Amino acid sequence: GDSVTQTEGPVTLSEGTSLTVNCSYETKQYPTLFWYVQYPGEGPQLLFKVPKANEKGSNRGFEATYNKEATSFHLQKASVQESDSAVYYCALSVNYGNEKITFGAGTKLTIKP
Protein backbone atom coordinates (compact mmCIF):
# COMPACT_ATOMS: atom_id res chain seq x y z
CA GLY A 1 0.00 0.00 0.00
CA ASP A 2 0.86 3.67 -0.03
CA SER A 3 3.00 5.13 2.74
CA VAL A 4 4.49 8.43 3.86
CA THR A 5 7.51 8.77 6.14
CA GLN A 6 8.51 12.12 7.59
CA THR A 7 10.98 13.57 10.10
CA GLU A 8 10.27 12.32 13.57
CA GLY A 9 9.43 15.03 16.05
CA PRO A 10 9.42 16.92 18.13
CA VAL A 11 11.63 19.51 16.47
CA THR A 12 12.62 22.66 18.38
CA LEU A 13 14.21 25.63 16.64
CA SER A 14 15.01 29.22 17.46
CA GLU A 15 13.21 32.02 15.66
CA GLY A 16 15.02 33.09 12.51
CA THR A 17 16.68 29.73 11.83
CA SER A 18 15.99 27.57 8.80
CA LEU A 19 13.68 24.55 8.73
CA THR A 20 13.70 21.29 6.81
CA VAL A 21 11.15 18.56 7.46
CA ASN A 22 11.92 15.49 5.40
CA CYS A 23 9.15 13.58 3.68
CA SER A 24 9.49 10.41 1.62
CA TYR A 25 6.64 8.52 0.03
CA GLU A 26 5.91 5.16 -1.54
CA THR A 27 3.20 4.46 -4.07
CA LYS A 28 2.91 2.64 -7.35
CA GLN A 29 0.58 5.31 -8.74
CA TYR A 30 0.90 9.00 -9.63
CA PRO A 31 0.13 10.92 -6.46
CA THR A 32 -0.73 14.46 -5.62
CA LEU A 33 1.43 15.55 -2.67
CA PHE A 34 0.29 17.80 0.17
CA TRP A 35 1.61 19.55 3.22
CA TYR A 36 -0.99 20.20 5.91
CA VAL A 37 -0.51 22.14 9.16
CA GLN A 38 -2.45 21.57 12.37
CA TYR A 39 -2.59 24.01 15.26
CA PRO A 40 -3.56 22.79 18.75
CA GLY A 41 -7.24 21.96 19.09
CA GLU A 42 -7.99 22.53 15.42
CA GLY A 43 -8.41 20.46 12.30
CA PRO A 44 -5.56 20.32 9.77
CA GLN A 45 -5.49 22.99 7.11
CA LEU A 46 -3.84 22.85 3.72
CA LEU A 47 -0.47 24.57 3.50
CA PHE A 48 -0.07 23.77 -0.20
CA LYS A 49 -0.27 20.92 -2.67
CA VAL A 50 1.64 19.88 -5.79
CA PRO A 51 -0.09 17.62 -8.31
CA LYS A 52 2.76 17.29 -10.78
CA ALA A 53 6.26 15.86 -10.55
CA ASN A 54 9.19 18.29 -10.56
CA GLU A 55 6.99 21.25 -9.62
CA LYS A 56 7.25 23.32 -6.47
CA GLY A 57 4.54 24.40 -4.08
CA SER A 58 4.77 27.28 -1.64
CA ASN A 59 2.77 29.28 0.87
CA ARG A 60 3.59 31.60 3.79
CA GLY A 61 7.33 31.22 3.14
CA PHE A 62 7.20 27.41 3.17
CA GLU A 63 8.07 25.48 0.03
CA ALA A 64 8.56 21.92 -1.20
CA THR A 65 9.48 20.33 -4.52
CA TYR A 66 7.81 17.15 -5.78
CA ASN A 67 10.87 15.02 -6.57
CA LYS A 68 9.57 11.95 -8.39
CA GLU A 69 13.00 10.35 -8.85
CA ALA A 70 13.85 10.57 -5.17
CA THR A 71 10.19 10.08 -4.09
CA SER A 72 10.60 13.03 -1.73
CA PHE A 73 8.67 16.19 -0.85
CA HIS A 74 10.75 17.93 1.82
CA LEU A 75 9.29 21.02 3.50
CA GLN A 76 11.60 24.01 3.87
CA LYS A 77 11.49 27.52 5.23
CA ALA A 78 14.41 29.92 5.32
CA SER A 79 13.51 31.74 8.53
CA VAL A 80 10.93 30.39 10.97
CA GLN A 81 8.73 32.45 13.29
CA GLU A 82 7.18 31.63 16.64
CA SER A 83 3.77 31.51 14.93
CA ASP A 84 4.99 28.56 12.82
CA SER A 85 4.79 26.32 15.88
CA ALA A 86 2.38 23.53 14.91
CA VAL A 87 2.27 19.93 13.69
CA TYR A 88 3.10 19.46 10.01
CA TYR A 89 1.80 16.53 7.99
CA CYS A 90 3.04 15.33 4.66
CA ALA A 91 0.38 13.46 2.70
CA LEU A 92 -0.31 11.87 -0.64
CA SER A 93 -3.49 11.25 -2.54
CA VAL A 94 -4.01 8.62 -5.20
CA ASN A 95 -7.33 8.06 -6.89
CA TYR A 96 -8.28 4.47 -6.20
CA GLY A 97 -11.90 5.54 -6.45
CA ASN A 98 -12.12 6.40 -2.77
CA GLU A 99 -10.17 9.68 -2.64
CA LYS A 100 -7.97 8.30 0.11
CA ILE A 101 -5.32 10.57 1.55
CA THR A 102 -2.42 8.84 3.29
CA PHE A 103 -0.88 11.01 5.99
CA GLY A 104 2.56 10.81 7.53
CA ALA A 105 2.94 10.57 11.29
CA GLY A 106 3.30 14.34 11.65
CA THR A 107 6.20 16.46 12.86
CA LYS A 108 5.61 18.67 15.87
CA LEU A 109 7.51 21.91 15.46
CA THR A 110 8.17 24.33 18.32
CA ILE A 111 9.82 27.68 17.64
CA LYS A 112 11.44 29.44 20.57
CA PRO A 113 11.52 33.27 20.55
Place this chain on the structure above:
Amino acid sequence: AQTIHQWPVAEIKAVGSPLSLGCTIKGKSSPNLYWYWQATGGTLQQLFYSITVGQVESVVQLNLSASRPKDDQFILSTEKLLLSHSGFYLCAWSLNRNQDTQYFGPGTRLLVL
Protein backbone atom coordinates in the same frame (compact mmCIF):
# COMPACT_ATOMS: atom_id res chain seq x y z
CA ALA B 1 -17.80 30.53 1.25
CA GLN B 2 -17.99 26.98 2.51
CA THR B 3 -18.28 26.30 6.21
CA ILE B 4 -18.00 23.00 8.04
CA HIS B 5 -19.49 22.52 11.46
CA GLN B 6 -19.03 19.57 13.80
CA TRP B 7 -20.99 18.70 16.90
CA PRO B 8 -20.54 18.26 19.75
CA VAL B 9 -17.27 20.06 20.39
CA ALA B 10 -16.31 17.50 23.04
CA GLU B 11 -17.81 14.48 24.76
CA ILE B 12 -17.02 12.35 27.76
CA LYS B 13 -18.75 8.97 27.51
CA ALA B 14 -18.78 5.68 29.36
CA VAL B 15 -17.53 2.43 27.87
CA GLY B 16 -20.45 0.57 26.35
CA SER B 17 -22.57 3.66 25.79
CA PRO B 18 -23.78 4.79 22.32
CA LEU B 19 -22.27 7.67 20.36
CA SER B 20 -23.40 9.96 17.60
CA LEU B 21 -21.20 12.68 16.10
CA GLY B 22 -22.38 15.05 13.41
CA CYS B 23 -20.94 17.14 10.62
CA THR B 24 -22.63 19.71 8.36
CA ILE B 25 -21.21 21.44 5.31
CA LYS B 26 -22.76 24.68 4.09
CA GLY B 27 -22.09 26.48 0.85
CA LYS B 28 -21.17 23.50 -1.29
CA SER B 29 -23.55 21.10 -2.99
CA SER B 30 -22.74 17.42 -3.47
CA PRO B 31 -19.33 17.41 -1.79
CA ASN B 32 -17.33 14.30 -1.03
CA LEU B 33 -17.39 13.79 2.74
CA TYR B 34 -14.94 12.01 5.02
CA TRP B 35 -14.50 10.96 8.64
CA TYR B 36 -11.05 10.76 10.21
CA TRP B 37 -9.84 9.64 13.63
CA GLN B 38 -6.75 10.98 15.32
CA ALA B 39 -5.32 9.49 18.53
CA THR B 40 -3.74 11.99 20.90
CA GLY B 41 -0.41 12.94 19.36
CA GLY B 42 -1.06 10.61 16.44
CA THR B 43 -1.59 10.78 12.72
CA LEU B 44 -4.88 10.98 10.85
CA GLN B 45 -6.64 7.76 9.94
CA GLN B 46 -9.43 7.93 7.37
CA LEU B 47 -12.48 5.97 8.56
CA PHE B 48 -15.23 6.54 5.98
CA TYR B 49 -15.94 8.45 2.83
CA SER B 50 -19.11 9.31 0.95
CA ILE B 51 -19.56 10.66 -2.56
CA THR B 52 -23.34 10.96 -2.46
CA VAL B 53 -26.40 10.82 -0.21
CA GLY B 54 -27.08 7.39 1.19
CA GLN B 55 -23.76 5.96 0.04
CA VAL B 56 -20.93 5.44 2.54
CA GLU B 57 -17.77 3.36 2.14
CA SER B 58 -15.70 2.07 5.04
CA VAL B 59 -11.93 2.41 4.94
CA VAL B 60 -11.02 0.80 8.28
CA GLN B 61 -13.01 -1.22 10.75
CA LEU B 62 -13.12 0.35 14.18
CA ASN B 63 -16.59 -0.81 15.33
CA LEU B 64 -18.01 2.47 14.04
CA SER B 65 -20.56 3.22 11.36
CA ALA B 66 -21.36 6.27 9.29
CA SER B 67 -24.37 7.56 7.39
CA ARG B 68 -25.13 10.41 5.03
CA PRO B 69 -28.85 11.19 5.45
CA LYS B 70 -28.68 14.52 3.58
CA ASP B 71 -26.37 16.01 0.99
CA ASP B 72 -24.78 18.31 3.57
CA GLN B 73 -24.77 16.01 6.60
CA PHE B 74 -22.49 13.18 7.71
CA ILE B 75 -23.04 11.19 10.90
CA LEU B 76 -20.61 8.91 12.76
CA SER B 77 -22.01 6.53 15.33
CA THR B 78 -21.67 3.37 17.34
CA GLU B 79 -23.99 1.50 19.68
CA LYS B 80 -21.22 0.52 22.08
CA LEU B 81 -18.14 2.61 22.78
CA LEU B 82 -14.74 1.09 23.53
CA LEU B 83 -11.85 2.72 25.41
CA SER B 84 -9.92 2.70 22.12
CA HIS B 85 -12.48 5.06 20.56
CA SER B 86 -11.04 7.98 22.51
CA GLY B 87 -9.44 10.61 20.34
CA PHE B 88 -10.14 13.47 17.98
CA TYR B 89 -12.73 12.96 15.23
CA LEU B 90 -12.49 15.11 12.16
CA CYS B 91 -14.93 15.57 9.34
CA ALA B 92 -13.65 16.78 5.98
CA TRP B 93 -15.04 17.65 2.57
CA SER B 94 -13.64 17.91 -0.92
CA LEU B 95 -14.86 18.70 -4.39
CA ASN B 96 -15.91 15.79 -6.52
CA ARG B 97 -12.61 15.77 -8.39
CA ASN B 98 -9.72 13.37 -8.39
CA GLN B 99 -7.01 13.87 -5.77
CA ASP B 100 -8.39 17.20 -4.66
CA THR B 101 -7.72 19.01 -1.42
CA GLN B 102 -9.67 17.91 1.64
CA TYR B 103 -10.88 20.66 3.98
CA PHE B 104 -11.22 19.74 7.61
CA GLY B 105 -13.70 20.78 10.26
CA PRO B 106 -12.79 21.87 13.80
CA GLY B 107 -13.14 18.33 15.18
CA THR B 108 -14.83 16.64 18.13
CA ARG B 109 -12.75 15.50 21.07
CA LEU B 110 -14.00 12.24 22.58
CA LEU B 111 -12.92 10.71 25.87
CA VAL B 112 -14.20 7.26 26.72
CA LEU B 113 -13.90 6.23 30.37
